[in-house]
Amino acid sequence: MSKSGRPRAFKDTAVVDAAVEVFWSRGYEACSTDDLCKETGLGRGSLYNAFGSKHELYEQALIRYQQLGLSEQIDILRADMPVKERLRSLLEWEIREDSAAGDRGCLLINASAERGKSDPSVEKIFTQHASQLERAIEEAMREGQSNGEISPERNAQELAAFFLSSYYGLRVLYPGTMNRALAGRIIDGVLAAVF
Template sequence: MSKSGRPREFKDTAVIDAAVEVFWTNGYEACSTDDLCKQTGLGRGSLYNAFGSKHELYEQALRRYHEVGIQAQIELLEQEGPVKNCLRSLLEWEIPKGAEADSRGCLLINAAGERAKSDPVVEKIFKQHVGLLEQAIWNAIRRGQETGEISKEKTTEELAGMFLSSYYGLRVIFPATMDYALAERMIDGILNSIF
C-alpha cells in the first residue's frame, strides 16, 4: 500500500495510462523524459524509481494498450446475434466519429512500424495481439459457417486471414486519410467478400 492508503497498482495504472498517451502521440524515439514527467505528473527520479527506464515504461504502456484493446475487440466479436453484425462492429470500432476521431492510428501498429525489427519486446507484444485477434476472428467466422450465415466454400483459415489483413489495412489507411467515405467503402467491400 502507498502512503495514501491506495494500492500502488491504481497509481501505476494511471501513470501507465498517461504514458500511453505520450508514446501514442510522439512515438518512442521522439518521446522525452520531460514529456513523460509532464504527462504523468511524476518527477524524473520518481519515474525512474517506479519504472526503471523509459523503455520499461514503454513496455508497460504497450502491454496496457494491448490488454485494453484486445479485450474490447474480442467482446465485439463475441456479441450475440448475426456474425456479420459482429464483424461490422469490429470494423467500425476503428472509425470513431466526431470528438472521438483520432488520427494517431493504433499505438501497436505505430510501435511495430517504428521498432518491431529492432525491439524484441515490441515484436512480442504485437505478435501476441495479432495472434489473439486472429483467433477471435477465426472463432466468429467459424460460428457463422456453422449457422449457415457464411459459406463453407472457403476455409475458416482463409477467411480469417483475409479479414485480418483487410482490418489492419483499414487501421492504417483511415487514420492517415481520415476519409470516412473511403472507410465505409472498405468496410462494405470486406464484408461483401465474406457474406
Template sequence: MSTSGRPREFKDTAVIDAAMDVFWSNGYEACSTQELCERTGLGRGSLYNAFGSKHDLYEQALQRYHEQGIAAQLDILNRPIAVKNRLRRLLEWAVAADFTSPDRRGCFAINAALERACKDPMVEKVFTRHVERLEEAICGVIKSGQESGEIAADRSAEQLAALFLSSYYGLRVLNTGTQNRLLAEQIIAGALDAIF
C-alpha cells in the same frame, strides 16, 4: 515501504495511462523523459525508480494498450448477434476510434509496430500477440458462421480470417493517413462482401 523491490503502487494505472498518452502521441523515439515526467507528475528519479527505464515504461504502456484493446475487440466479437453484424461492428468500432481522435494518432499498437517492431523484439512480441489473439477470435466467429450457414463453407475459416484481418489492419492505417470516410465505408463493404 515495500521490501520486495517492486515499484510502489502509485505507478500503476494513472502513471502508465499518462505515459501511454505521451508515447501514443509522439512515438517512442521522439518521446522525451522530460515530457514523461511532466505528464506523469513524477520526477526523473521517481520515474526511473518505479519503472527502470524509458523502454520499460514503454513496454508497460504498450502492454496495457494491448490488454484494453483486445478486451474491447473480443467484447464486440463475442456478442450474441449475427456473425455478419459482429464483424461489421468491429470494423465500425475501428472507424469510430480512428475518426474521432482529435490528433489523428490512430492505433497505438499499429504505430508502435510500424516504428519499432523491426528493431525492438518487445514491440514485435506484443504486437504479434495482439494480432494472433484477434485472428483467433475472428476465426472462431467465422467458424460459427459456417456452422450456422451464415457463411459458405467452401473456403477455410483460417483463410477468411486472414482476409478479414488484412482488411481490418489496412483500414486502420488508411483511416489514420487519409481520414477518408468514404474509402473506409468501401473497405468495410468489400471486406464483408468477400466473406458473405
C-alpha cells in the same frame, strides 16, 4: 528495482495511462524522459524507481493499450448478434477509435512501424495482439459457418487471415485520410468477400 533486476510493477494505472498518451502522441524516439515526467506527474527519480527505464514504461504502456483494445475487440466479436454484424461492428469500432484519436492512428501499429524490427518486445506485444485477434475472428468465422451465414466450403482460417489483414489495412489507411466514404466502401467490400 527488484532483486531480479526487473523494475517492480507499478500499480497506478493512471501513470501508465498518461504514458500511453505521451507515447501515442510523440512515438518512442521523440518522447523524452522530461515529457514523461511532465505528463505522469512523477519526478525523474520516481519514474526510474517505478519503471526502471523509459523502455520499460513504454512496454507497460503498450501492454495496457493492447489489453484495453483487445478486450473491446473480443467483446464485439463475441456479441449476441449475427456474425456479419459482429464483423461490421468491429470494422466500424476501428473507424470510431481512429476518428477519436485524430491523426495518431493505432498506438500498436505505430509502435510496430517505428520499432517493431529493432525492438523484440514491441514485436512480441504486436504479434501477440494480432494472434489473439486472429483467433477470435476465426472463432466467429467458424460460428458463421455452423449457423449457415458463411459457406462451409470456405476455409475459416484463411477467411480470418484475410479479415485481419483488411482490418489492419483500414487501421493504417483511415487515420491518414479520414475518408469515411472510402472506409464505408472498404467495409462493404470486405464483408462481401466473406459472406
